[in-house]
Amino acid sequence: MNILLTGASRGIGAATYELLRTSGHEVVGHSTRGSDDLVAGDLADPEAPRRIWESAIARLGRIDALVNNAGIYEGIADDASDADWQAAWHRTLTINLASAADLCRLAVQHFKANGGGRIVNVASRAAFRGDSPSHWHYAASKAAMIGMTKTIARGYAADGILAFAVAPGFTVSEMTEEYLAGRGGAAIIADIPLGRVTSTDEVAEAIRWLATEAPAASTGSVIDLNGASYVR
Numbered sequence: 001m002n003i004l005l006t007g008a009s010r011g012i013g014a015a016t017y018e019l020l021r022t023s024g025h026e027v028v029g030h031s032t033r034g035s036d037d038l039v040a041g042d043l044a045d046p047e048a049p050r051r052i053w054e055s056a057i058a059r060l061g062r063i064d065a066l067v068n069n070a071g072i073y074e075g076i077a078d079d080a081s082d083a084d085w086q087a088a089w090h091r092t093l094t095i096n097l098a099s100a101a102d103l104c105r106l107a108v109q110h111f112k113a114n115g116g117g118r119i120v121n122v123a124s125r126a127a128f129r130g131d132s133p134s135h136w137h138y139a140a141s142k143a144a145m146i147g148m149t150k151t152i153a154r155g156y157a158a159d160g161i162l163a164f165a166v167a168p169g170f171t172v173s174e175m176t177e178e179y180l181a182g183r184g185g186a187a188i189i190a191d192i193p194l195g196r197v198t199s200t201d202e203v204a205e206a207i208r209w210l211a212t213e214a215p216a217a218s219t220g221s222v223i224d225l226n227g228a229s230y231v232r
Contacts, residue, residue: 001025002060003026003063005029006072008027008031009035012207015201016201016203016207016213020208021207030070043095061141063107063117065211066120067121068145071122074088096138102146107119108159111160112156115160116159118164120164121149122165122207123142124168125169127145127146159169162218166210169225170192170226170229171203172198
């Protein structure tokens with residue numbers, strides 16, 4: 001399969017990029033700055049999604065699956081200035097939600113013309129459980145992503161377009177190892193019945209399965225990966 005994956009330079013994205021490639025798929029990965037392998041694009045720029053999509057089409061010719069993984073997790077205090085509060089909401093919703101929506105729209109148009117395809121959106125446990133008092137905007141962006149995924153699944157199944165989401169809880173990666181080793185990590189682990197945080201490899205495997213193998217009847221599904229720290 002030919003797959004476009006955003007946010008492929010670290011964490012869940014890097015694990016997914018490696019897994020998809022070693023599983024025999026042709027993958028165009030994306031990162032903000034790009035590299036020899038990754039397409040560049042700052043998703044804070046409303047024009048970036050189309051440039052990323054067109055770059056992927058130029059490389060692959062056709063796209064069979066889109067994985068929207070890129071996102072930010074930047075806090076803002078509830079007593080911040082109005083300007084800072086609004087800027088934080090705008091930035092998070094633009095990168096986490098609007099850019100994913102733009103890519104989904106391009107994918108739907110492409111899939112309609114090419115016999116179908118798959119979309120996997122990387123949401124978060126926060127979509128259902130909420131997040132910290134500094135992350136209203138993050139939780140809101142991920143909840144909206146779930147709603148968008150279900151809308152796509154219901155609206156385009158007849159066109160052979162399948163849409164799924166994954167909702168990881170706290171995930172261990174190179175970005176979080178230091179925090180987990182400190183006092184914050186103990187509280188996080190205590191809240192997870194499984195007794196450990198989710199690995200990026202576990203999330204990558206769920207994404208791989210949804211993007212390439214999951215049965216069509218499961219379209220609209222959300223897979224939770226949080227060690228039972230939140231169950232629905």
